[in-house]
Amino acid sequence: MFNWLSNITDHAQLLTQRLHHLLAPPGATCLTCGTRAILSSLYPGICPRCVQQIPWIRSIRCLRCGRGVGCPDCARPHMQNRSFILNRSAVQYTPLMKEWIGMYKFRGHERYAPLLTALLIQAFQAMSEEHISALAKEPSAPVAHSATLAQPTKPQWLPDAVTYVPVSSERLAERGFNQAERLAAGLATACRLPIVDLLQRQINTTKQSFKSRGERIETMKNAFSINPEGIHLIERLYRESHLTAKKGMSHDEPIQILLIDDIYTTGSTLDACGQVILNDGFTMGIPVEIYTLTLARS
Template sequence: MKWWEVLFQAKEFCCLCDHPHRNVSWAGVWERICPSCCLRLSPISGPCCPLCGRQMGRVQLCGDCRQHPEGILQCNVAVLRYTFYPKQLIRLLKYRGRERLAVPLAEMMAERFYETGIRVNGVTYVPLHPEKWKERGFNQSERLAHQVAQQLHRPLVSTLDKIFPTPPQSQSSRRERIAALQGSFQVKNAYRIKLTDSWLVVDDVYTTGTTLLECARMLKEAGAKQVFSLTFAR
């Protein structure tokens, strides 16, 4: 094999499932995903809720967003509908040690956000409580945000702390989520009254939006002009 054939040889595996899939290293993230995985992903397209990004039949606020206060979160941008396979990918990332999945997931997220035309000054993420971080060993939102910031050429800043633990949000009602999350985040001392730019908060999934709204509220109180959020799924 000649040197240029080595340099430009194709990769042989899907970046999500590791099954054989011929592609090249410089290809876009969607070209590095095998056809089988692509069939199991449902990109959000067409009319969406203008606040949370949920795919709908027409552009209007969804039921969750009608209950949210205005002027805190500008909007959420999401890549995929939260169907079975995206849920499985997130579980593999968070609980099964497949941390490398943060790279292709974040590439899809950054590409989707860039397409919106929204521009921000900095990227941050939803923090974990120290006990949860110790249990898991990493914060999946931080891993995603790190890759997103690189793709968008924006600084990644750890602006928030989780100051007390909350129960798993997937098992809570909307009212329970709101009650549990109130006051659970705070802006780090170094950034208080200094966050005067537009910020992007990264998380893995937007469900009811309670977590991201609480993070946005804290950033706004610290002086942020605008706060957007970006998630892999909605």
Template sequence: MIGLSNHKPPAEWWSRVKRWFQLPEAEVNTHGREWTNCICCGGRRNSAKESLGLCMTCFNAIPWIMAVRCPVCGRPDECPDCVRRTSCFFRYSRSAVRYNSLMKEWLASYKYRGNERLLPLFSGMLVHAYHQLVKELPAAGQDSPGFHCISYVPMNTSRLEERGFNQAEAMAAMLGKRLSLPVIPLLQRTRHTAKQSFKSRGERLNDLQGAFKLLEEAEESLTRKQEELACQGRPVRIFLLDDVYTTGSTLNQCARAITQSLPAEVYGLMWAR
């Protein structure tokens, strides 16, 4: 069973986070020091020392998930959802941060107000979720997970036309570049579903039943990959990305659509929990 029991020492943790997320952009002032603006608050920051495009005030305000209570979904608190789930079609899921009021504000700025400067920030934060998941897998008896691709939760066509982009797809594309993993569209919506944030847990479960199906071209591609791996006794392993994990109903139904068609393992990679 995987899961973190202890927090990392702060000094060691921040050092590792900064190494993972260091961004190359910088403006050099007349004194030869590198300065640029924080992409969230607009304040000045020393880009040679500060990471993720943030000043240290904004960086230190990020509610990183550094230890989990639920080994399945990665929730840092007691989890009422996984214990009640009768069938789980994904293996594990990890999220980068808690979804507090500040994270809601950042995500809304990107999703609804078109602040595209935040996309590199979000993809960088997802690297933390990736490292959390990968380093915990040996505890579950998986020494060499060997992930093969990243995919993402598809949007309703009407909502995609309204917003103009799928935030999960955009995050996946940039994360794929950071991790050198291919990003493959695997799923499509079979019908329109209303926003899940306004529904109860039971309504989410009923509303999402059969709401996703595997794309035919994706099934063909993954079947070929599975045939290549069969002689090694290894399954196809997929990261499925979304912006926010609430009850896990969306992730579970997406994973169901994939695993019912293919002998694949699906792992959730979420920005916020």
């Protein structure tokens, strides 16, 4: 008797689930708002309404740091000697982006990883097109030609390698991963770029978000160093870049490294990391150019 009643209950639950599935709106549940809808094919896990809310930095006001609004920082005299050529960021660091990044960075919500990586990849594509356009305006810039007239290819700027801002061993143990490394790896895979582990963090700095501008800059001094294998990686990049370079390329042509982080606030972290790489390159007599790309810009 008990087994019979149990079978009836299970059957009723199965019918209820099927009925719910048939009557529910088509699609899947949006990662960020919970709405059931046909999800975006470009931005994994979110619905079209959430796609519309992404605060893209579409108009760059500061060509140095990539800010979309007025930027007093880059006008400061001591900011003229930063280690990176320029920074670009995908989105403004709004409360919505703070929530998305926080869900991944602090709560380990893995489903956010493909979404955030997709945002970074789109920002890199825009950065690449901007770089090519700038080169095309230079009188001496080489003109990229397509392989065949039948299949023209769009010129694209690609750095020699991608690297990332490291976290301390304490922070790595706490979170279980380095979000900047994950973003860099996703970008490098999608764009078929080599990713290199150049840097290590020497000290465990406290959270930067609670510090003033001056405190951030002071904290970052001596916070990073080159990895033990970093020197060999730079040498290899320099050698390979010149082996594959076009005929006539100068041996003084610098290697270009793209440095990745999740959030740009004052740029002190990126500047400190870039300076370490430049210093080691200078010691070895290898010219280096640092470009930076972040997910968000505050």
